[in-house]
Amino acid sequence: MKNKKFLALTVLVAGAAAAIAYYLYSKGFESTDNAFVEADIVQISPRVPGQVLRVHVRDNQHVEKGDLLVELDPADYEARLAEAQAKLEDTLAKAASARANLTLTTGVTSALIAQASAALEAAREQLEVIKARLAQDEAMIQAAQAGAQQAEARRAAAEADAVRAKADLERYRMLFSKDEISRQTLDRAEAEARATAANLEAAVQLVASANAQLSQAQAARQSTQASLKIAQKQLEQAEARLREAQAGPEQVHAREADVKAFQAQIEQQRAVVRQAQLNLSYTRITAPWAGTVTRKSVVEGNFVQVGQALMALVSDQPWVVANFKESQLERMRSGQPVEIRIDAYPNRKFKGHIDSVQNGSGARFSLLPPENATGNYVKVVQRVPVKILFDELPPKEWRVGPGMSVVPRVRVR
DSSP, X not given: OHHHHHHHHHHHHHHHHHHHHHHXXXXXXXXXXXXXXXXXXXXXXXXXXXXXXXXXXXXXXXXXXXXXXXXXXXXXXXXXXXXXXXXXXXHHHHHHHHHHHHHHHTTOOHHHHHHHHHHHHHHHHHHHHHHHHHHHHHHHHHHHHHHHHHHHHHHHHHHHHXXXXXXXXXXXXXXXXXXOSOXXXXXXXXXXXXXXXXXXXXXXXXXXXXXXXXXXXXXXHHHHHHHHHHHHHHHHHHHHHHHHHHHOGGGHHHHHHHHHHHHHHHHHHHHHHHHHHHHHHTXXXXXXXXXXXXSOOOOTTOEEOTTOOOEEEEESOOEEEEEEEGGGOTTXXXXXXXXXXXXXXXXXXXXXXXEEEOSSOTGGGSSSOOOOOSSOOOOOOOEEEEEEXXXXXXXXXXXXXTTOEEEEEEEOO
């Protein structure tokens, strides 16, 4: 009987000791189930309007920073860039010409006049040379046309002979089948048909060769005509330079003003080119950071506008926002270790630490803060958001995303 009492007393003391130990241990922790996973979420939107050419991602796909998400049709922006670059090149050429004119006009001397005269003479000689070459090209075209006509005539004659020989062969074959002509006569007809067919093929090749020579001669004439236009333009420029050289130094100020005006245009058009390059680059929408694509609403063929939401991108760097009661904050400090349990993975524990405690309750920063300046006041324990960071992020394949429920346990001592 005494042993039973002693055993019961021992069990009672051990239970009380365990309860006291657990109570003291639990006093070193603060926990709440009012906690959720948070992460940065960015809405992917185009910076230029356009038609969607390709969509390279699907919902819930993981992407890395810089991965291509959406391509807009770049044709319009490529054309605008090409137009802007062409205008810039034209203005650069004009500015170079204006600077050359300024140099030429400044301090006009007999040497400059002689130089301009020599350039004019060279341009005239070049023009005469090209005119002579053009005359040669015209003669070659006429000869090629004549050759093509002769070749066509030969082809027509060869075709007529081939048709006649083929008809004769068919007739001789019929007569031979009736034993009205000899085998030798049929053989001669077959040989004649083969010979006329070969002549026709040779005539066709000759026509093709003659036409090729004619096309080559016409292409040469076209090239020479283009060179003639360039030479005429160069001659006009040489004549203009000579007139400017003879005009005297009074044109210097006018040329300086031209150079400044062109320089201003160049700067303006360079800005247009840079903007066109930016707009073209904006047709390739890339991921600003590594994360997971969600709420994708864009499909190929859509016409999208600036700022239109195409999809959302959830960052790979989640954290936890735990709404602790204000009465639990007394011993909480930044850096304190936290044990994190995610409802989606109840058998896993994650380590983290307190990053910061918000300076104010969550209700105070809501869209409609509570107004307590009334006579019907009821005190409610407020909750304060505490930001908790993971010491080691969960594996990507676990899909820990914003809004998931969490139970954090903070060690406060």
